[in-house]
Amino acid sequence: MKLFDVVSTKEALNVMKENFSFKLSEEKVSFFNSVNRYVSQDIESEINVPHFRKSLVDGYAVLAKDVFLASESNPVPLNLIGESYMGEICNKILDSEEAVYVPTGGMVPVNAEGVVMIEYAEKLGEDTVLIEKGVSLNDNIVEIGEDIKEKERIYEKGHLINERDIGVLAGANINSIPVYKKVVVGIISTGDEILDLDEGIRDAKIKDINSYMLYGQLSKISCEPIIYPPAKDNLEEIIELMDKAINECDMVLISGGSSVGKKDETIRAIESFENSKVLIEGIAIKPGKPTIVASVNDKLILGLPGHPLSCGFVVEAIVKPFILSLFNAKKDNRIILCEFAYNYHKSKGREEYIAVDIKEESRKIICVPIFAKSSVIKHFANCDGYLKIDRELEGIHKGEIVKVNLF
């Protein structure tokens, strides 16, 4: 018995990072299929964006000195020497008192100092335009590289590509980008009570909530989860399945029950492998204490608690942070500050996770804890986010500002 080996989530995470420092492989994906993937190398722009001086508006490219006194009551006539065509190089050079028509997005003459919007100009015949407004330097002109410079690092290694980024990639002329391969995670459910997907409900047997919730949670963070058929409470069956999963996956989650017998069985299965080591038996969190961290043939094996709420929070507490560290993932925008709705007392010594709902009340954001038995899944699925209360705290006061992790 290793009763006192219970570690903090921080220690658990460190143990995982130290023992499983494997480097994820990379692959190239087309830029428009890169959303929700983690960039595996710094990405530089191949070109200046824009790569030519461009007009922001429909208007007349001019020299500033020609029009600095122009106004509606004192329009300045300029010689219209031609126009710039969309997509074409504009070779025109402005001489004193000359103007060139440029459409929005068109290239301006190389020495243009500003573009006067058509609203402030009036064409007189073919060759003359009356300008009714002055320009300051580079008015309505986008400079070369003003959006993105050639060789500019647009994404750091570890950046998560979002849906707007693919516009940037398109603009920067990057057709494919290197990303980390998805982490292949094996999911094994064990238990005589677990029904397979196509089995009807009977006796005291249940559908496998955890495996599918894990599938959902992992799919969201660039993993490729593989759900194996549930194993009965039979050591040999579990070992056989584990062996298969270890060979096929980067890491394996054993979503077993929370009973003492099941935990012991998972540990026996792990220890039956020659090159194996149980690193952690129990983590100081609520819910989620009966979590096992082990190594088999240098692959990470996690034994997760059976109660769905516990299992879900262990994923948030250590599984996700570990996987995100493999991707070198950067900042997380999902954390917001809220006012806590009640006085809440907790025991010292373990980190606590509480599902919360967020509501707005007189221009403040309030987070309302949802208390439920750890076997209950509905509220965890419905809630807006969760609160992590530090190990050494003894509770939270009503009105205290807390950090909520949004789902």
Next chain:
Amino acid sequence: MKLFDVVSTKEALNVMKENFSFKLSEEKVSFFNSVNRYVSQDIESEINVPHFRKSLVDGYAVLAKDVFLASESNPVPLNLIGESYMGEICNKILDSEEAVYVPTGGMVPVNAEGVVMIEYAEKLGEDTVLIEKGVSLNDNIVEIGEDIKEKERIYEKGHLINERDIGVLAGANINSIPVYKKVVVGIISTGDEILDLDEGIRDAKIKDINSYMLYGQLSKISCEPIIYPPAKDNLEEIIELMDKAINECDMVLISGGSSVGKKDETIRAIESFENSKVLIEGIAIKPGKPTIVASVNDKLILGLPGHPLSCGFVVEAIVKPFILSLFNAKKDNRIILCEFAYNYHKSKGREEYIAVDIKEESRKIICVPIFAKSSVIKHFANCDGYLKIDRELEGIHKGEIVKVNLF
């Protein structure tokens, strides 16, 4: 010219909803492929979860009256009449001074009043157990349907399935669920300056930022975007492409330039169809004014502004809300309250969208506006969210609490 036809985003959205009240088709998907899909019918649980009285812990099922005085110093001996096996029906009935061992997740005897954790019990031989703690009614027992009741409506029509919901669906014995079909959105870029995907940068021609950004933004909200090859500024080519897209898609976005000529061309292309009507020419937002809403053969056609920032914000302002209304989408959790970082002045009469970054400062969340020319894409991709400033406001004061839409 319809110079004064500029409408508010609210009016635009109403026009879209009134004119295009098409009902999306439904399809059945397996529950574990339902993440990010919108449920098209109310979903009821097929079973009680759990469907049997279940123990939350490893322990001894007892009658409360037998152990109400039990303590460590005054343990109560009970007759151990057997155990409950995982997944099996437990037929045992407790008589006075009897106990049954139940593992976590196992079924408790029908008349069990509570379960005493093994930590508070000591087995004496095969037939006796010493109980060291009393129970109150239903201690450590999960009642039938306590998580989810049979026929309980677990999801309303319009609910967006999240990654944890699939655990709930698994538990509720729902193998497939009805969801709205993805909205098929055609994306057409027009312009002599637009390069196709495999063309190298040359002259004053550019890669098509908007189409790919639209692809990303729409993919995120249960759409199936189809990008058509870019059309040159040639009315016949545009009409041909529009005709194809109208036939193949539920709605069509024409991502054209922002020049007057291009806008007119888009309108001419729309009006060349027999059954067509331009409903809106211009929306009172900044950026994004030159937006066209039209109908061709009862399909919604949107002409979007060419500047990427404008295009992106028009999607946020009217395209997403319209599509989400087709899905009967419910609450949006992405809105948070922040303190505005500066004094900011705007003109009355148009709604304004500003990209913002969020930062934490002395237990407050501050949002910092990012100002950029509307042709610039980088900041829009990098920002944390955006602020919508109402039409009638003349600005925001430093320190004012504002609502930020997180991306």
